[in-house]
Amino acid sequence: MNDSILQQILDLAAQRTDAAEVYFVSSQDTPIEFENNRLKSLQTKAVQGVALRVIREGRLGFASSTDLTRLEDLVDAAVQTSEIGSPVEYEFAANFHAWDGSGQSSFQPPATSELVEVGEFLIQEVHRYNPDVLVGVNFHVRSGTVKLATHQDVYAERSTQTMSASVSGNLVRGEDFLEAYSYDVARDGIPSYDRILNELLQKFQRAEHGATIQSGSYPVLFLPRAVASTIGGLFDTVLSGQAVVQKASPLADKVGEKLFDDRLTIFEDPSLGVSACKFDDEGTPTHKKAYIEAGTVQGFYWDRRWAARAGKQSTGNGFRGGLSRPAPDMVNLCMAPGSTSIDRLIASMDEGLIVDQVLGAGQSNQLAGEFSVNLDLGYKVEKGQIVGRVKNTMVAGSIFEAFQHLVDLGDQPEWVGGGAYLPPILFEKLGVAARGE
Structure with missing residues (x-):
């Protein structure tokens, strides 16, 4: 997103309000999911949008949108809600500049094909313990960016990149149903596959x-x-x-x-x-x-x-x-x-x-x-x-x-x-x- 859009929103709001704060978020999630021992879905989801808070005549207005082409409408909606908004006892942030993130990280998440192989390996390892366990494996590779600006000289931005892995097992024996799971998440790195596998197997062993x-x-x-x-x-x-x-x-x-x-x-x-x-x-x-x-x-x-x-x-x-x-x-x-x-x-x-x-x-x-x-x-x-x-x-x-x-x-x-x-x-x-x- 071009940072000028944040400034455009602030400029539009400045004409009609006493104070404004713009919050932009963008995220992408690539899940790789196995359910009941089989690969189920691979579909990247991406979302982005902007939220605007304004103070007008001592009252708070709020609006949000995922359509970044209709900025006037966003400001209109925030101004309208301020007419019935609650009184504001606080001010938006002022005089703050910060950048925080993994934008410079050299971490490259594994390719989808590699994660599919890891998922198949984890299922195989659980089945070595007990072939009757229905195994689920989920990976999520997520990246996100947040940008924040206010009318009082605030610009802050952060980026994150995380990867999570979970493994679960369902075991049905007659009337007995056992579900166990383990999960790990890492930032700018790969979660511990060994940890989640060993933790899951330990749970099944303790529950035998x-x-x-x-x-x-x-x-x-x-x-x-x-x-x-x-x-x-x-x-x-x-x-x-x-x-x-x-x-x-x-x-x-x-x-x-x-x-x-x-x-x-x-x-x-x-x-x-x-x-x-x-x-x-x-x-x-x-x-x-x-x-x-x-x-x-x-x-x-x-x-x-x-x-x-x-x-x-x-x-x-x-x-x-x-x-x-x-x-x-x-x-x-x-x-x-x-x-x-x-x-x-x-x-x-x-x-x-x-x-x-x-x-x-x-x-x-x-x-x-x-x-x-x-x-x-x-x-x-x-x-x-x-x-x-x-x-x-x-x-x-x-x-x-x-x-x-x-x-x-x-x-x-x-x-x-x-x-x-x-x-x-x-x-x-x-x-x-x-x-x-």
């Missing part, structure tokens, strides 16, 4: 035998992916400035209070990982920050809108999904590791549960910091050994009580997708509910 557990209170070990979807997801919600302003966060008035075990430190480091970026989608610089340090609540993450409502400054956490308006979001959620290996954590359990995959994000009463998840894949531990897979089982608790009964965090954090860097966590006791077969 069935096991049962009675309802009650047990030690529960969450593996990193389950930490992300259960505990990480809850912290992601309660640390949002929006949840604080809406009084939906139990941490809202707890800054400076020690609410958790002093081994718990949760932070964000926008210089790390696949999603690393130097500025957010509003043109605010990002920076590393601790939200909970040694168990003490330090603060929250903010975009411009919700920060203004709370009398705070944006923390560089205004991000968009596609061409939507910005909202508070983290670049990544990181948790400082503990000091115990995962093998020692498992060996320390006399009778307990390992949570590997959960169904959905689980039910939770976020005002109370509570979570409740159904196990998609979980294992029983007896006398420090994994004895088999449990089914029809649910784990529930609250982040406040759980961290009062923390055994330890594992010493090896893992990236879960691009947005979380988390260790396994063993709690001494959580509620386990097992439904009868």
Whole structure:
């Protein structure tokens, strides 16, 4: 896209508004998908578009379009929405110039034919373990560019190129249905095929035998992916400035209070990982920050809108999904590791549960910091050994009580997708509910 289009939009908006911000996004995704052991689809999808926010007579207007030939219509739509828009308590970014990206990267993603070969190899390796497994393999090669400009001397641009690989397996034995998956993503590089294959095979091996557990209170070990979807997801919600302003966060008035075990430190480091970026989608610089340090609540993450409502400054956490308006979001959620290996954590359990995959994000009463998840894949531990897979089982608790009964965090954090860097966590006791077969 020619940068002059951003300037044209700003110039058109300047004639009719008091302030304007233009956000352009372009992305391309090439998926290579195998389903039920067979190659299914190869079709590149590309999208681009522009979103415009304006301030006019103290009110916010917003419009977006994927048609870059009708710029006057875009400005018209934004001006019209400002007539009924909400009052604005904040200003758009000013005096900021940045370039951030992999445009200079020498990384060339593998050719489609090479990825097809890798997919066939992964299927073959799973079938060496068990030919009855229906295997799915997905690769996505994605590239994207974001450009942002405002009427107050802002021009920021970033480019990213990522590649993801996932492998899944379905195994049906009579009435028993087992689905396991593994996933890795890399920026300017190739994900680890060995890692996802070995992780998937380990899941099937651990699930070869069935096991049962009675309802009650047990030690529960969450593996990193389950930490992300259960505990990480809850912290992601309660640390949002929006949840604080809406009084939906139990941490809202707890800054400076020690609410958790002093081994718990949760932070964000926008210089790390696949999603690393130097500025957010509003043109605010990002920076590393601790939200909970040694168990003490330090603060929250903010975009411009919700920060203004709370009398705070944006923390560089205004991000968009596609061409939507910005909202508070983290670049990544990181948790400082503990000091115990995962093998020692498992060996320390006399009778307990390992949570590997959960169904959905689980039910939770976020005002109370509570979570409740159904196990998609979980294992029983007896006398420090994994004895088999449990089914029809649910784990529930609250982040406040759980961290009062923390055994330890594992010493090896893992990236879960691009947005979380988390260790396994063993709690001494959580509620386990097992439904009868």
